[in-house]
Amino acid sequence: MGSRRHKNKQGAPPSLDEFQAKRSKKSEHKGKSRSEDADGKKHKSKRRAESDTKTVSKRSKTERVKKTVAKEPEQAEEEELPEVDLEELSKAKKTLFDDEAEEDLEEAGEDEFDEDLKDEFDLEQEYEGEDDDEEGERPVFSDDEGVDMEDLNAANMEALSVKLDEEQALEEEEAEKELTEAAQLQPRAQILPTEDEEEALRDHPIDLNTVRTRMIEIVKVLEDFKNLGAEGRSRSEYVDRLLKDICEYFGYSEFLAEKLFNLFSPTEALEFFEANEVSRPVTIRTNSLKTRRRDLAQTLVNRGVNLKPIGPWTKVGLQIFESQVPIGATPEYLAGHYILQAASSFLPVVALDPHENERILDMAAAPGGKTTYISAMMKNTGCVFANDANKARTKSLIANIHRLGCTNTIVCNYDAREFPKVIGGFDRILLDAPCSGTGVIAKDQSVKVSRTDKDFMQIPHLQKQLLLSAIDSVDANSKTGGIIVYSTCSVAVEENEAVVDYALRKRPNVKLVDAGLAIGKEAFVSYRGKKFHQSVKLARRYYPHVYNVDGFFVAKFQKIAPSKHDDNQANAREKENAARQEALEEGIIHDDFADFGNEEDKKYIEKSRKVSLLKKGIDPKATKKNQGPKSATNKSA
Numbered sequence: 001m002g003s004r005r006h007k008n009k010q011g012a013p014p015s016l017d018e019f020q021a022k023r024s025k026k027s028e029h030k031g032k033s034r035s036e037d038a039d040g041k042k043h044k045s046k047r048r049a050e051s052d053t054k055t056v057s058k059r060s061k062t063e064r065v066k067k068t069v070a071k072e073p074e075q076a077e078e079e080e081l082p083e084v085d086l087e088e089l090s091k092a093k094k095t096l097f098d099d100e101a102e103e104d105l106e107e108a109g110e111d112e113f114d115e116d117l118k119d120e121f122d123l124e125q126e127y128e129g130e131d132d133d134e135e136g137e138r139p140v141f142s143d144d145e146g147v148d149m150e151d152l153n154a155a156n157m158e159a160l161s162v163k164l165d166e167e168q169a170l171e172e173e174e175a176e177k178e179l180t181e182a183a184q185l186q187p188r189a190q191i192l193p194t195e196d197e198e199e200a201l202r203d204h205p206i207d208l209n210t211v212r213t214r215m216i217e218i219v220k221v222l223e224d225f226k227n228l229g230a231e232g233r234s235r236s237e238y239v240d241r242l243l244k245d246i247c248e249y250f251g252y253s254e255f256l257a258e259k260l261f262n263l264f265s266p267t268e269a270l271e272f273f274e275a276n277e278v279s280r281p282v283t284i285r286t287n288s289l290k291t292r293r294r295d296l297a298q299t300l301v302n303r304g305v306n307l308k309p310i311g312p313w314t315k316v317g318l319q320i321f322e323s324q325v326p327i328g329a330t331p332e333y334l335a336g337h338y339i340l341q342a343a344s345s346f347l348p349v350v351a352l353d354p355h356e357n358e359r360i361l362d363m364a365a366a367p368g369g370k371t372t373y374i375s376a377m378m379k380n381t382g383c384v385f386a387n388d389a390n391k392a393r394t395k396s397l398i399a400n401i402h403r404l405g406c407t408n409t410i411v412c413n414y415d416a417r418e419f420p421k422v423i424g425g426f427d428r429i430l431l432d433a434p435c436s437g438t439g440v441i442a443k444d445q446s447v448k449v450s451r452t453d454k455d456f457m458q459i460p461h462l463q464k465q466l467l468l469s470a471i472d473s474v475d476a477n478s479k480t481g482g483i484i485v486y487s488t489c490s491v492a493v494e495e496n497e498a499v500v501d502y503a504l505r506k507r508p509n510v511k512l513v514d515a516g517l518a519i520g521k522e523a524f525v526s527y528r529g530k531k532f533h534q535s536v537k538l539a540r541r542y543y544p545h546v547y548n549v550d551g552f553f554v555a556k557f558q559k560i561a562p563s564k565h566d567d568n569q570a571n572a573r574e575k576e577n578a579a580r581q582e583a584l585e586e587g588i589i590h591d592d593f594a595d596f597g598n599e600e601d602k603k604y605i606e607k608s609r610k611v612s613l614l615k616k617g618i619d620p621k622a623t624k625k626n627q628g629p630k631s632a633t634n635k636s637a
């Protein structure tokens, strides 16, 4: 590790299978290290460093890094001791995300790599419904087990097998007993500083290695407080010290450290904080309006880009490992063949599941990563309203829409709480809500100290209002949709489960449905004494330390009936047409950005319409007159 906060090149978000396999490997490993511990490894006492002169919060990152890397032999020894070893954890995380694949890619010559890549892309077309028909290893009897094969016959086989089972159960029971006894015999380490030591600490600069070792040891105690807690010390004393250490080591405000810590078990919390020090993998989304992932991958490989499909859950994502060219400035980028987009940002759109020819509203759309994905999934048919309250941000939204060639999009600039008064009756709505950003601390370290209690009241308040507006703007009678997806890049319960639960209570005409996402953890149905509607568990949580993606939350609603809060549906179409007319007359988007070249595009649109109809076995000439008003205008309003 070159730095406490280092680039993570390897971490492909794993598939569910990969993830589960690695998780169980990890717990096997834990069991192993526990028994090693019981075998008599002694905990070394912590040491205090005396040489530093600055406090951690004032320390520069480079200094911190140097401290962490340049370990003295004794310090290194100390780090071997704890059961929860962060070095090991971060190694484990790397392997979790397919190191082997990357090494293969690096080792392979280009031709070989191209072949591998092709294979993967070929597989990608076929993987659905494909079963792994390799036989697993079969258990075999062995002499070691004390069973004479010659004595084994149908009559005694059952009795022998029962005997073996009993012996195994007994062995397991004894091993467990030994473990517990050994743990109880272990001296209870005095990890917490005494009052005098605390006092002395105040006058001394902080040593990061000491803090780190103590965090790990405290976590270990908290995970088995009954056996490892020191006499006369309460659990909360350990938690308080750990929180202080987290603030000092990772640079969080006490308020945010505690809020985030409370979401997890102590071990997992430490993994989460650690993961926030590591950049997520660079990922791009293929723009299927302009190219295919396989073609894009090949072109980028030819430019010296080292890449790999993200995982079986997306057919448009690519993970970039290394690149000899700036990935945000290749000719393919400029031509709109892809967009740089975090893997987690694909998820809400996958959950939204846009259909061709629908009317969709992206309520908080800038800079347009999700709008352009929605548009691509709709194959530029129907209409996407891309709204954002921040006018300045609509510039990047429009720029992305242009670059990616989305011709079914209308940009608007309202406070989304004004919907459905602006327009209602949508088939689907995405509310990718403004949030505190506690899921993307790796990207924006300022969140660690900038978020206050007030934020976690004000932001959820806005999110609740926006979500109700979204619900009221959807057409419950939509033939294909009636869907609302709510997402945030925050892991705070106030912004996620609490908002969803509020909406369920305020709008009984919606229900939560399965988001249809292959990965993700169930959302909470209760949290620190608060109970949420049982169905809230259908929503999904994503964590950096679990999937190596940004922290994220996704909930999918189905509107089952209209309500008195909805806008007059009949009016919606009229409003939409009036808005289009107004936009056309005012030529709003043409001040700063190039024209789409409507005439130029028309022939392509017409051609793609014909091809799509022919594919469905419909004569394009027969349907031409019936084209509805939903065809793209290429105008932003």
Ligand SMILES: C[S@@+](CC[C@H](N)C(=O)[O-])C[C@H]1O[C@@H](n2cnc3c(N)ncnc32)[C@H](O)[C@@H]1O
Residues within 6 Å of the ligand: 345, 363, 364, 365, 366, 367, 368, 369, 370, 371, 387, 388, 389, 390, 393, 414, 415, 416, 417, 432, 433, 434, 435
């Ligand atoms: C998380 S970002 C959206 C990211 C976007 N969906 C994407 O994928 O590129 C949240 C957006 O909400 C916008 N926003 C904040 N308050 C809003 C409001 N009341 N109405 C509409 N948009 C709002 C912000 O300007 C910001 O662009």
